[in-house]
Amino acid sequence: QVQLVESGGGLVQAGGSLRLACAASERTFSNYAMGWFRQAPGKAREFINCISSSGGTVYYSDSVKDRFTSSRDSAENTVYLQMDSLKPDDTGVYYCVATRLSTCTWFSHEYTFWGQGTQVTVSS
Numbered sequence: 001q002v003q004l005v006e007s008g009g010g011l012v013q014a015g016g017s018l019r020l021a022c023a024a025s026e027r028t029f030s031n032y033a034m035g036w037f038r039q040a041p042g043k044a045r046e047f048i049n050c051i052s053s054s055g056g057t058v059y060y061s062d063s064v065k066d067r068f069t070s071s072r073d074s075a076e077n078t079v080y081l082q083m084d085s086l087k088p089d090d091t092g093v094y095y096c097v098a099t100r101l102s103t104c105t106w107f108s109h110e111y112t113f114w115g116q117g118t119q120v121t122v123s124s
Contacts, residue, residue: 004096009118012086016122020081022096022115027077032098034072034079037108038120040092048094050104051079059104064090086122093117 003025012018022034035050051058051070058070064083072079079096097111105111 004098004113004115006094006096006115006118009094009120011121011123014087014122014124016086017082017084018086018120020083020094020096020118020120022079022081024077024079024098029077029098030074031100031102032113033101033104034096034098035104035111036070036081037095037097037111038090038092039095039117040089043092045095045108046092047106047108049081050106052104053102057104059106083120086120088122088124091120091122094120 005023008020031053033050033052036048037045038048039045047061048064049060049070051072055072067085069082095117096115098113099111
């Protein structure tokens with residue numbers, strides 16, 4: 001079973017940057033679309049980003065588009081989320097996800113695998 005382990009969260013001031021990484025435990029990861037969700041306190045879980053298995057297609061939510069950049073390194077079984085121009089509204093727990101589909105989906109129920117989450121806090 002694929003296991004996902006996130007890293008790179010932390011505390012940053014508004015306008016700053018963080019880079020999240022998600023390492024997958026198996027090479028089958030290369031066949032899966034991957035992505036990120038986040039959950040802020042008292043709010044519903046929110047789709048942030050998805051990158052297809054080939055890396056050729058990437059989607060972002062409107063709330064992070066033009067500020068966040070996703071990439072994947074199949075040799076390292078790792079996906080990254082570069083977060084720039086961070087805002088206090090970006091605060092939350094960020095979850096790495098993987099779906100058995102090779103193409104992206106916005107729907108959380110289609111992501112079979114979830115990491116444990118990493119906290120991102122943006123101070124004003």
